[in-house]
Amino acid sequence: MSETTTAPRIGWLTSLANPTRFLSLAGRLIPWLAALSAIALAVGLYMAFAAPEDYQQGSTVRIMFIHVPSACLAMMCYSVMAVSSIGSLVWRHPLADVSVKAAAPIGAVFTALALITGSLWGKPMWGAWWVWDARLTSFFVLFLMYLGLTALDRAMDDAARSARVSAVLVLIGFINIPIIKFSVDWWNTLHQPASVLRMDGPSIHPSLLYPLLVMAVAFTLAFFTLHLMAMRNEIWRRRITVMRRNAARRIGAKS
Amino acid sequence: MMTHATYVALSYGAAVLLVGGLALMTILDGRARKRDLAELEAQGVRRRSTSPAKDADAK
Numbered sequence: 001m002s003e004t005t006t007a008p009r010i011g012w013l014t015s016l017a018n019p020t021r022f023l024s025l026a027g028r029l030i031p032w033l034a035a036l037s038a039i040a041l042a043v044g045l046y047m048a049f050a051a052p053e054d055y056q057q058g059s060t061v062r063i064m065f066i067h068v069p070s071a072c073l074a075m076m077c078y079s080v081m082a083v084s085s086i087g088s089l090v091w092r093h094p095l096a097d098v099s100v101k102a103a104a105p106i107g108a109v110f111t112a113l114a115l116i117t118g119s120l121w122g123k124p125m126w127g128a129w130w131v132w133d134a135r136l137t138s139f140f141v142l143f144l145m146y147l148g149l150t151a152l153d154r155a156m157d158d159a160a161r162s163a164r165v166s167a168v169l170v171l172i173g174f175i176n177i178p179i180i181k182f183s184v185d186w187w188n189t190l191h192q193p194a195s196v197l198r199m200d201g202p203s204i205h206p207s208l209l210y211p212l213l214v215m216a217v218a219f220t221l222a223f224f225t226l227h228l229m230a231m232r233n234e235i236w237r238r239r240i241t242v243m244r245r246n247a248a249r250r251i252g253a254k255s
Numbered sequence: 256m257m258t259h260a261t262y263v264a265l266s267y268g269a270a271v272l273l274v275g276g277l278a279l280m281t282i283l284d285g286r287a288r289k290r291d292l293a294e295l296e297a298q299g300v301r302r303r304s305t306s307p308a309k310d311a312d313a314k
Binding site: 058059060062063066067070105106109112113116117120121123124222226229230232233236237239240242243244246247 | 257259260262263265266267269270273274276277278281282284285288289291292295298300301302
C-alpha cells in the first residue's frame with residue numbers, strides 16, 4: 001500500500017456515526033425513496049392484476065404478490081438487525097443500535113402480513129388456515145422474536161444496556177433465519193419448497209414471476225424508506241430526551 | 256364458503272391496513288418529534304449540556 005492511501009480517511013460508515021450528518025443524508029434520501037417505492041408499488045400492483053390466473057390456483061395466486069415479498073422482507077429486516085447488532089457490539093457504532101430499535105416494529109408488521117396472507121392463501125388451497133409444519137412454525141417464531149425484542153426495548157430504561165442486550169439477543173435469534181429458509185428442504189412440510197431462489201433457476205412462469213419481482217423491489221424500497229424514517233424519529237426522540245434532561249438540570253441548578 | 260376473490264381482497268386489504276398503518280404511524284411520530292424539538296428550541300434549551308456555573312456566568 002502506498003503512503004498516500006494510509007493517510008487517515010474517514011470511511012463512509014464512520015462519517016455516518018455523526019447523527020447530524022446522518023439526519024441530513026436521510027432528509028435528502030427519504031423523499032426520493034418514498035417516491036420510488038410508490039412508483040414501484042403502482043407498477044407492481046398493475047402487473048399483479050394484469051397477470052393471468054394460475055391454471056390450478058385461479059385468482060388466489062395474486063395473494064403470492066403480497067405474501068412472498070412480505071415474507072422475504074420479514075427475513076431481510078431481521079438480517080439488517082443482525083448486521084446492525086454486530087456494528088453495535090463490535091464497533092460501537094452509535095447508529096447501529098438506533099437501526100436495530102427502528103427495524104423491529106417494521107419487521108413485526110411484515111411478518112404479521114406474511115402470516116395473515118399465508119393463512120388466507122392456505123385456506124382455499126390447502127383447506128386449512130394453519131398447520132404446524134416447519135416453515136409456518138419457524139416463521140411464527142420469527143414473529144414472536146420481533147415482539148419480544150420490541151417488548152424488551154420498551155421494558156429497559158437504560159438505553160446503553162438495552163442496546164447491548166438486544167444486540168446479543170438479535171444475534172442468537174439469527175439462527176432462525178436459515179432454519180426458516182431451509183425448513184422446506186430439511187423437513188416434510190405442507191408449505192411448498194422455494195420456487196424463485198433455486199439452484200436451477202425460478203420455476204414460476206415469467207408471466208407471474210415478473211410482477212412478483214417488481215412487487216419485491218417495491219416492498220424493499222418501502223422497507224428502506226420506513227426504516228430511514230423510523231431511525232430519524234428515534235434520533236430525534238433521543239435528542240429530545242437529552243434536551244429535556246439538560247433543561248431540568250438547569251432549572252435544578254437555579255433553584 | 257368464501258369465493259377466491261374474497262380471499263384475494265382480504266389479503267390486499269390486510270396489506271393496505273398493516274403497511275399503510277405503519278407508514279402513517281411513522282409519519283405522525285416524526286411530526287410529533289419535530290414539534291417537540293421546535294418547542295424545546297423555542298424555549299432556548301440546547302442539546303449540548305453546559306455546566307450550570309458557566310450558564311450563570313453567561314447571563
